[in-house]
Amino acid sequence: xxxxxxxxxxxxxxxxxxxxxxxxxxxxxxxxxxxxxxxxxxxxxxxxxxxxxxxxxxxxxxxxxxxxxxxxxxxxxxxxxxxxxxxxxxxxxxxxxxxxxxxxxxxxxxxxxxxxxxxxxxxxxxxxxxxxxxxxxxxxxxxxxxxxxxxxxxxxxxxxxxxxxxxxxxxxxxxxxxxxxxxxxxxxxxxxxxxxxxxxxxxxxxxxxxxxxxxxxxxxxxxxxxxxxxxxxxxxxxxxxxxxxxxxxxxxxxxxxxxxxxxxxxxxxxxxxxxxxxxxxxxxxxxxxxxxxxxxxxxxxxxxxxxxxxxxxxxxxxxxxxxxxxxxxxxxxxxxxxxxxxxxxxxxxxxxxxxxxxxxxxxxxxxxxxxxxxxxxxxxxxxxxxxxxxxxxxxxxxxxxxxxxxxxxxxxxxxxxxxxxxxxxxxxxxxxxxxxxxxxxxxxxxxxxxxxxxxxxxxxxxxxxxxxxxxxxxxxxxxxxxxxxxx
Amino acid sequence: xxxxxxxxxxxxxxxxxxxxxxxxxxxxxxxxxxxxxxxxxxxxxxxxxxxxxxxxxxxxxxxxxxxxxxxxxxxxxxxxxxxxxxxxxxxxxxxxxxxxxxxxxxxxxxxxxxxxxxxxxxxxxxxxxxxxxxxxxxxxxxxxxxxxxxxxxxxxxxxxxxxxxxxxxxxxxxxxxxxxxxxxxxxxxxxxxxxxxxxxxxxxxxxxxxxxxxxxxxxxxxxxxxxxxxxxxxxxxxxxxxxxxxxxxxxxxxxxxxxxxxxxxxxxxxxxxxx
Numbered sequence: 001x002x003x004x005x006x007x008x009x010x011x012x013x014x015x016x017x018x019x020x021x022x023x024x025x026x027x028x029x030x031x032x033x034x035x036x037x038x039x040x041x042x043x044x045x046x047x048x049x050x051x052x053x054x055x056x057x058x059x060x061x062x063x064x065x066x067x068x069x070x071x072x073x074x075x076x077x078x079x080x081x082x083x084x085x086x087x088x089x090x091x092x093x094x095x096x097x098x099x100x101x102x103x104x105x106x107x108x109x110x111x112x113x114x115x116x117x118x119x120x121x122x123x124x125x126x127x128x129x130x131x132x133x134x135x136x137x138x139x140x141x142x143x144x145x146x147x148x149x150x151x152x153x154x155x156x157x158x159x160x161x162x163x164x165x166x167x168x169x170x171x172x173x174x175x176x177x178x179x180x181x182x183x184x185x186x187x188x189x190x191x192x193x194x195x196x197x198x199x200x201x202x203x204x205x206x207x208x209x210x211x212x213x214x215x216x217x218x219x220x221x222x223x224x225x226x227x228x229x230x231x232x233x234x235x236x237x238x239x240x241x242x243x244x245x246x247x248x249x250x251x252x253x254x255x256x257x258x259x260x261x262x263x264x265x266x267x268x269x270x271x272x273x274x275x276x277x278x279x280x281x282x283x284x285x286x287x288x289x290x291x292x293x294x295x296x297x298x299x300x301x302x303x304x305x306x307x308x309x310x311x312x313x314x315x316x317x318x319x320x321x322x323x324x325x326x327x328x329x330x331x332x333x334x335x336x337x338x339x340x341x342x343x344x345x346x347x348x349x350x351x352x353x354x355x356x357x358x359x360x361x362x363x364x365x366x367x368x369x370x371x372x373x374x375x376x377x378x379x380x381x382x383x384x385x386x387x388x389x390x391x392x393x394x395x396x397x398x399x400x401x402x403x404x405x406x407x408x409x410x411x412x413x414x415x416x417x418x419x420x421x422x423x424x425x426x427x428x429x430x431x432x433x434x435x436x437x438x439x440x441x442x443x444x445x446x447x448x449x450x451x452x453x454x455x456x457x458x459x460x461x462x463x464x465x466x467x468x469x470x471x472x473x474x475x476x477x478x479x480x481x482x483x484x485x486x487x
Numbered sequence: 488x489x490x491x492x493x494x495x496x497x498x499x500x501x502x503x504x505x506x507x508x509x510x511x512x513x514x515x516x517x518x519x520x521x522x523x524x525x526x527x528x529x530x531x532x533x534x535x536x537x538x539x540x541x542x543x544x545x546x547x548x549x550x551x552x553x554x555x556x557x558x559x560x561x562x563x564x565x566x567x568x569x570x571x572x573x574x575x576x577x578x579x580x581x582x583x584x585x586x587x588x589x590x591x592x593x594x595x596x597x598x599x600x601x602x603x604x605x606x607x608x609x610x611x612x613x614x615x616x617x618x619x620x621x622x623x624x625x626x627x628x629x630x631x632x633x634x635x636x637x638x639x640x641x642x643x644x645x646x647x648x649x650x651x652x653x654x655x656x657x658x659x660x661x662x663x664x665x666x667x668x669x670x671x672x673x674x675x676x677x678x679x680x681x682x683x684x685x686x687x688x689x690x691x692x693x694x695x696x697x698x699x700x701x702x703x704x705x706x707x708x709x710x711x712x713x714x715x716x717x718x719x720x721x722x723x724x725x726x727x728x729x730x731x732x733x734x735x736x737x738x739x740x741x742x743x744x745x746x747x748x749x750x751x752x753x754x755x756x757x758x759x760x761x762x
Binding site for chain 2: 063064067068070073076077082165331333335336337339340343344387438439440441442443445446447450451453454456461462
């Protein structure tokens with residue numbers, strides 16, 4: 001038996017290729033002309049907007065539904081098939097814009113979505129993905145509640161610096177190996193998903209993709225550090241709950257299990273350490289190189305995409321200096337980042353019409369929804385089931401509608417105006433924290449689950465995860481966060 | 488007369504026991520055995536909802552499951568073939584692919600008895616919460632059926648759970664008339680809910696068993712069957728529980744009775760089901 005990847009039909013190959021080339025040519029023509037790169041700032045509701053948002057709904061719906069259906073699940077495994085959907089939704093958006101807004105609106109839209117959003121976004125993710133894939137941690141420690149709690153605490157801290165995906169992939173295997181002699185392991189994997197794959201990534205824009213999108217929209221790099229009280233509260237509660245929980249289950253382990261755990265030790269071994277230096281380089285590049293601002297201590301404005309070039313330089317150093325055996329030990333492939341790239345190329349284009357709609361109707365919506373706690377729970381609920389990056393952008397845009405009515409001290413200057421600080425806190429927390437609510441809330445959640453299952457850990461089902469773990473544990477914590485920080 | 492026995496080669500901890508029970512019965516009745524493996528891609532490869540960026544992990548997990556299932560299937564078949572050859576039993580192997588419940592029911596049509604394990608059916612080591620197929624196929628009317636636990640236990644004594652209902656009566660009659668096992672010491676047990684008429688019920692059932700040459704005893708448990716059926720089985724030191732499992736309604740057949748369900752999920756001794 002072989003679980004093969006499907007080969008896309010020639011029709012799909014042809015349509016995808018033609019669509020991608022057409023978009024690239026349109027963008028190139030527009031970029032080579034002389035014009036205002038920011039395009040029109042007119043704020044009006046586009047005609048037939050309900051048709052214009054269909055490609056966005058379509059691509060998010062395809063991501064949510066096609067992997068589930070028996071008839072489409074296998075089809076969806078092909079990179080080209082997924083890219084076909086992304087291109088189909090992109091072309092749908094372009095056709096809508098040509099017909100409703102005129103062909104001149106397409107160039108600025110592509111410039112914004114591809115050049116300003118997609119390329120910096122995917123290069124950051126790619127850099128972190130490749131470099132963190134060159135670090136391998138192995139070992140088998142004593143699986144005591146103390147060791148496990150320290151493991152999770154380190155993961156929660158590390159996630160902000162190497163990204164939730166990088167931290168999850170680095171730590172999950174040694175954690176599972178450490179606990180391989182124990183029978184009760186599911187709770188450890190679940191709390192790992194809560195802390196390392198999600199909440200831990202709150203402190204820096206490179207921690208979680210939505211925060212980086214905020215950074216690309218002008219949120220200062222260090223601003224996310226202001227979220228440390230909420231991060232610390234959630235992490236501290238989860239670590240205490242976990243420690244008590246694990247202590248109870250640790251006592252329920254058999255004598256044989258404890259004995260095996262004591263006898264089978266393997267010291268921790270970290271390989272590919274130089275990659276931490278390269279990750280430091282990525283952090284520095286993201287923090288200090290911005291073509292809109294002079295380089296610190298100079299009057300020099302970095303040229304566009306210098307930051308991305310520097311990041312790719314660190315990727316090259318990582319690829320050149322890391323032994324292949326390390327990446328092999330991590331089961332490293334480019335498949336996951338390729339999937340993210342192909343789908344986000346479509347998401348960024350397809351989301352432009354919904355963003356225009358929000359721009360035009362934001363004031364009406366924010367008449368009813370304008371409190372931080374409302375933004376926290378709305379962003380969070382959607383982030384639990386949809387990808388949190390586009391969700392963040394949608395609510396970020398919505399929150400800008402409120403900026404005119406607020407005093408200057410409550411606002412933060414961003415690329416295209418100002419945004420309410422309290423709403424930005426709520427949106428950031430909602431999109432990062434509540435990604436932990438389901439297996440599909442964030443990419444690493446599912447990766448961790450899949451690795452645990454391959455180690456023969458019987459992970460809860462989709463609804464089992466929600467009803468046995470995330471709802472009873474996380475919802476009370478989120479309510480507390482709301483009461484303490486968002487009311 | 489039992490001439491053809493279908494054995495589910497599920498690759499679970501109960502498979503060895505199922506093969507051994509099948510071989511013993513095949514020797515007894517000079518019957519032929521059919522070992523069946525069913526690879527159900529819709530269930531085994533269903534990794535659940537996948538987030539953006541998770542497709543590669545999902546593909547890797549599906550491949551891992553495919554490999555795991557393949558190994559379990561080959562191990563089960565090899566064990567079945569070796570045992571049959573050693574015991575000089577006439578056998579054949581069916582390698583099926585498709586919906587496990589419907590494939591098993593299709594194969595069951597041409598067999599006199601089906602033997603399955605109590606702990607999972609055709610999961611082949613894949614832990615993906617796809618529901619309890621054992622209960623599913625039983626609810627769909629797979630009868631007569633012998634569901635066995637991990638530990639092989641020669642069947643020398645039996646207990647019939649009896650409440651006088653037509654379903655329980657059919658199970659008892661099938662146990663006697665199908666002649667699967669030679670008459671053996673059998674305890675007929677009635678549970679609470681039949682306080683008034685249990686004496687008469689037990690006496691009538693006892694005389695029926697005696698007419699079929701069974702050495703019988705009766706027992707009344709003043710507790711609900713769900714709570715005490717397995718304790719009663721142990722108390723009378725029986726190796727086999729005879730149970731009428733289905734309800735009359737379509738929904739009932741799907742859901743099974745709560746007693747049957749409890750027994751199937753928790754018993755460490757074989758269960759014979761008929762209706």
